[in-house]
Amino acid sequence: xxxxxxxxxxxxxxxxxxxxxxxxxxxxxxxxxxxxxxxxxxxxxxxxxxxxxxxxxxxxxxxxxxxxxxxxxxxxxxxxxxxxxxxxxxxxxxxxxxxxxxxxxxxxxxxxxxxxxxxxxxxxxxxxxxxxxxxxxxxxxxxxxxxxxxxxxxxxxxxxxxxxxxxxxxxxxxxxxxxxxxxxxxxxxxxxxxxxxxxxxxxxxxxxxxxxxxxxxxxxxxxxxxxxxxxxxxxxxxxxxxxxxxxxxxxxxxxxxxxxxxxxxxxxxxxxxxxxxxxxxxxxxxxxxxxxxxxxxxxxxxxxxxxxxxxxxxxxxxxxxxxxxxxxxxxxxxxxxxxxxxxxxxxxxxxxxxxxxxxxxxxxxxxxxxxxxxxxxxxxxxxxxxxxxxxxxxxxxxxxxxxxxxxxxxxxxxxxxxxxxxxxxxxxxxxxxxxxxxxxxxxxxxxxxxxxxxxxxxxxxxxxxxxxxxxxxxxxxxxxxxxxxxxxxxxxxxxxxxxxxxxxxxxxxxxxxxxxxxxxxxxxxxxxxxxxxxxxxxxxxxxxxxxxxxxxxxxxxxxxxxxxxxxxxxxxxxxxxxxxxxxxxxxxxxxxxxxxxxxxxxxxxxxxxxxxxxxxxxxxxxxxxxxxxxxxxxxxxxxxxxxxxxxxxxxxxxxxxxxxxxxxxxxxxxxxxxxxxxxxxxxxxxxxxxxxxxxxxxxxxxxxxxxxxxxxxxxxxxxxxxxxxxxxxxxxxxxxxxxxxxxx
Numbered sequence: 001x002x003x004x005x006x007x008x009x010x011x012x013x014x015x016x017x018x019x020x021x022x023x024x025x026x027x028x029x030x031x032x033x034x035x036x037x038x039x040x041x042x043x044x045x046x047x048x049x050x051x052x053x054x055x056x057x058x059x060x061x062x063x064x065x066x067x068x069x070x071x072x073x074x075x076x077x078x079x080x081x082x083x084x085x086x087x088x089x090x091x092x093x094x095x096x097x098x099x100x101x102x103x104x105x106x107x108x109x110x111x112x113x114x115x116x117x118x119x120x121x122x123x124x125x126x127x128x129x130x131x132x133x134x135x136x137x138x139x140x141x142x143x144x145x146x147x148x149x150x151x152x153x154x155x156x157x158x159x160x161x162x163x164x165x166x167x168x169x170x171x172x173x174x175x176x177x178x179x180x181x182x183x184x185x186x187x188x189x190x191x192x193x194x195x196x197x198x199x200x201x202x203x204x205x206x207x208x209x210x211x212x213x214x215x216x217x218x219x220x221x222x223x224x225x226x227x228x229x230x231x232x233x234x235x236x237x238x239x240x241x242x243x244x245x246x247x248x249x250x251x252x253x254x255x256x257x258x259x260x261x262x263x264x265x266x267x268x269x270x271x272x273x274x275x276x277x278x279x280x281x282x283x284x285x286x287x288x289x290x291x292x293x294x295x296x297x298x299x300x301x302x303x304x305x306x307x308x309x310x311x312x313x314x315x316x317x318x319x320x321x322x323x324x325x326x327x328x329x330x331x332x333x334x335x336x337x338x339x340x341x342x343x344x345x346x347x348x349x350x351x352x353x354x355x356x357x358x359x360x361x362x363x364x365x366x367x368x369x370x371x372x373x374x375x376x377x378x379x380x381x382x383x384x385x386x387x388x389x390x391x392x393x394x395x396x397x398x399x400x401x402x403x404x405x406x407x408x409x410x411x412x413x414x415x416x417x418x419x420x421x422x423x424x425x426x427x428x429x430x431x432x433x434x435x436x437x438x439x440x441x442x443x444x445x446x447x448x449x450x451x452x453x454x455x456x457x458x459x460x461x462x463x464x465x466x467x468x469x470x471x472x473x474x475x476x477x478x479x480x481x482x483x484x485x486x487x488x489x490x491x492x493x494x495x496x497x498x499x500x501x502x503x504x505x506x507x508x509x510x511x512x513x514x515x516x517x518x519x520x521x522x523x524x525x526x527x528x529x530x531x532x533x534x535x536x537x538x539x540x541x542x543x544x545x546x547x548x549x550x551x552x553x554x555x556x557x558x559x560x561x562x563x564x565x566x567x568x569x570x571x572x573x574x575x576x577x578x579x580x581x582x583x584x585x586x587x588x589x590x591x592x593x594x595x596x597x598x599x600x601x602x603x604x605x606x607x608x609x610x611x612x613x614x615x616x617x618x619x620x621x622x623x624x625x626x627x628x629x630x631x632x633x634x635x636x637x638x639x640x641x642x643x644x645x646x647x648x649x650x651x652x653x654x655x656x657x658x659x660x661x662x663x664x665x666x667x668x669x670x671x672x673x674x675x676x677x678x679x680x681x682x683x684x685x686x687x688x689x690x691x692x693x694x695x696x697x698x699x700x701x702x703x704x705x706x707x708x709x710x711x712x713x714x715x716x717x718x719x720x721x722x723x724x725x726x727x728x729x730x731x732x733x734x735x736x737x738x739x740x741x742x743x744x
Contacts, residue, residue: 029134033125036138040121040145043503044114044154049106050506053645054157056610057510057657058092060641061085062157063104064650065096072096074248076257077637080629080650080677083663085637086261086275088244090198091159104648113161117154120165121145124403127172130179131367132414139488140410147402148498148514149335149395156507159200160399166196167207168403171374174211178370181221183229190233194240202276203400204241206385210377218370245271258663260637260656265663282390326387327398331518334443336398336405338495340383342436343405346412347376349428353415371411379404395513420473430469433487437462440494447516454497462490510638610642611682616732620680621647629672632680632736635659635715643682652678655715666717673739681722683735 053059057077061084065072068079075089076082085092094112102108121141129137144150153160173189176182189211196204212230219226248256248267262270270276277283320326328337354369382401386393412432419425437459444455465487472483498515611634621643625631631649634640640653654669655661664672672678727741 026134032134032138033141036125036141036145037118037122040141041114041118043145043151043499044117045111046503048110048114048155051110051155052106052506052508054106054110054508055510055512056508056641056645057637058085058095058157058159059109060637060644060651061089061092062095062099062109063645063648065089065092066099066104071257074257077260077640077653077656078630078644078650080652081257082630082652083258083637083656083661084260086270086657087159087200088198088267090195091162091200094162095157104645109157110155113154113157116161116165117145117150120150120154120168120403123165123168123172124407127168127175128371128407128410130175131371132411136410136414138410139413140406142492143339143409144402144406146492146495146499147336147338147399147406148495148502149399150402151499151502152335152507152512152514153396153399155503156396156512158396160396163196163200163203164399164403166192166199166204167378167400170196170207171211171378171403171407174215175367175371175374177229178215178219178374179367181219181225181229183232186215186229186233187236190236191240194237194242197237197241198244200275201271202279206382207378210381211374214370214373214377218366218373220366258656258661260653260661260663263662279391279393280385280389320393322388322390324387327383327401330446331513332395332398334446334498334515334518335395335513336401338440338443338498339405339409339436339491340401341439342432342491343379343408343412345428345432345435346416347372347379347408349425349432350408350412350415351376353419353425368411368415372408375404375407375411379408394511396511423470426470426473430466433469433491434463434466436491437466440491444494444497446518448519450516451497454493458490458493461486461493465490610638610640611734613642613646614732617643617734617736618646618732620731620736621649621651624679625649627676628679629677630679632682633669633678633718633739634682635684635719639682639684651682654718659715660713662714664718665714666721669718670721676740678739681719681726681737681739683719683723683728683737 061071061075061077064076064079064081068076068081070076070081071079072093073089074081075084075087075092077085094116095109098108098112099105121144124144125137125141127137128140150164153164170189170192173185173192177185177189193204193208215230216223216226219229221229245267248259253265258265259267259270261274263273273283320332321329326332327340350372351369354365354372356365379401382404386397386401413429416425416429420429440462441455441459444450444458465483468479468483469487472479501516502514621631625647629650630652631647632640632643633652633654634643635654636659637653637657640651644651652664654664656663669678722737722739725742725744726737726739727743729736729738
């Protein structure tokens with residue numbers, strides 16, 4: 001690479017021993033970095049409370065962990081420690097500590113997530129700056145912050161926020177280790193991966209093969225030492241991620257909560273099955289519609305084919321069609337792919353420019369090439385896994401790609417900018433800019449009626465900048481900055497608009513998407529729209545102008561910008577969700593559906609969104625709650641979470657998230673009832689409205705359910721036993737059974 005300095009991408013002098021760029025910071029760097037981080041924080045914190053409890057599944061666990069250190073350690077869904085969430089607890093710990101310190105509320109739960117987004121931006125900046133300078137680092141940071149799925153997930157309480165931060169830290173540490181073959185940095189990379197495993201299990205290991213191979217081949221030291229360093233890093237990874245696993249596996253099962261998501265009360269089974277290899281091959285026992293699980297859409301009162309891909313096709317094991325174009329198609333494309341084509345082109349260009357360097361990373365070009373291999377390898381292997389995985393796949397998973405794409409954008413632009421004296425470099429940069437403009441035009445056109453003027457402005461501005469760039473490169477510094485600024489603005493305008501739409505919309509429920517509603521989704525039930533729209537017409541997404549499942553009043557909540565859609569049989573699935581304690585209208589915290597007034601289950605029988613909890617139900621749960629280990633029990637974690645968050649009292653989630661875990665068994669539940677540990681059982685039927693799928697799993701027509709949770713089995717046995725032997729009453733529209741008042 002050349003080293004000619006420019007105002008946009010100042011290139012520092014090299015340091016011969018390590019290849020690191022050593023330079024005094026330009027005057028504008030610190031203010032620019034501060035501006036980037038402040039702008040990122042504002043974007044992620046803006047109106048954060050509009051999402052209410054966001055994913056109540058994890059919010060309830062945060063509430064439980066704030067009251068019980070045992071629930072904190074295990075990641076229990078309730079303070080009574082009946083069952084854990086279906087993930088390890090690392091992502092819950094920051095939320096639990098925040099709630100313990102500041103009380104239960106939307107901001108207390110979501111601010112830690114937003115701070116992780118700011119932290120990821122800072123780590124990405126630091127990683128890119130070391131070899132490519134502050135200009136490239138700022139561009140990478142901006143590209144990351146303006147990735148729509150990142151703006152979504154760092155304002156939401158799923159584990160993906162912490163996972164993305166830790167994956168970014170891992171790549172940063174590997175690059176620091178390569179810069180001089182420093183063992184301590186490689187060990188820190190292992191520690192980061194270990195904690196990433198405690199965040200989202202095997203997804204943490206996806207980027208390990210390219211990073212380990214890169215270090216084994218390119219680290220500037222002898223092979224024996226390289227292998228020894230990798231072994232130490234592996235041991236650090238096992239220690240950082242394995243200590244919790246060892247304690248859980250050795251802890252007597254009778255005195256700890258059941259491991260949610262497993263069928264045998266084993267975290268190792270959960271890791272290798274439902275949350276591990278099952279995601280790849282689709283064989284996910286206990287899943288919600290993919291892989292080997294039977295029942296599919298009918299188990300949730302939905303039409304046949306609703307759990308499949310577009311048009312009801314069950315590609316990808318019921319979670320959308322797989323293939324190389326999966327990340328570019330339908331609603332997934334608008335989450336992550338705005339700059340993905342450019343990143344792939346710039347990856348190739350960067351490798352071509354830097355390939356002349358020696359294998360070792362003790363030169364500037366060698367470290368630059370290693371950076372392209374690290375970020376590019378991580379991007380490619382993650383993208384391949386996402387594109388072809390047969391199991392559960394949601395659009396928001398793609399946030400893991402965001403730092404890899406953003407790093408390649410900043411690095412690639414910086415490298416080609418330095419080489420702008422070469423016609424090939426200028427043509428490549430110009431072509432990449434044109435490609436990005438055309439692709440943004442395509443993505444903006446997928447959301448019907450969404451800012452049509454912006455679509456054309458992006459296309460025209462991007463193509464003009466692309467056409468002018470070769471001439472501006474020869475004209476000198478007067479014209480070049482203006483053309484570059486136009487190109488950057490055109491490239492980021494589309495994702496910026498999606499981000500602003502995202503942050504102006506509340507997001508609740510289990511599955512969320514960024515930006516406006518898009519036809520032709522490819523994520524399966526991601527957002528519960530990719531597959532459903534093929535079977536029952538266009539599904540609403542809440543959001544600005546969005547409507548409920550039966551075309552109710554416009555609401556401000558939901559999972560993205562919305563459009564009205566046809567109702568599903570059995571009541572359909574409102575995308576806005578209804579946070580605990582909110583009325584059917586949803587208010588600022590939830591999308592509006594129809595006139596549902598009861599306390600029955602939310603979307604898909606309460607699987608994806610929990611119940612609406614009124615004042616009468618809350619009063620019943622809180623009365624004498626201290627006398628019981630659990631104020632109530634309900635089938636499915638989302639239903640239980642809604643009642644728990646509304647009342648502040650522990651609520652047992654029978655069957656875990658899907659209602660399909662064998663926890664507790666019927667005999668265990670009977671014992672709890674005999675010992676007076678549970679006050680109420682909350683039934684799945686009895687809601688007076690019909691727009692939220694009040695029939696629950698097991699019935700397509702609404703009304704009283706006759707089965708148990710989506711998985712049947714244990715939850716069905718418990719519910720049938722309760723119905724046969726205990727007094728039933730209607731409390732706030734929901735069916736309550738008093739477990740202290742048997743009928744015989």
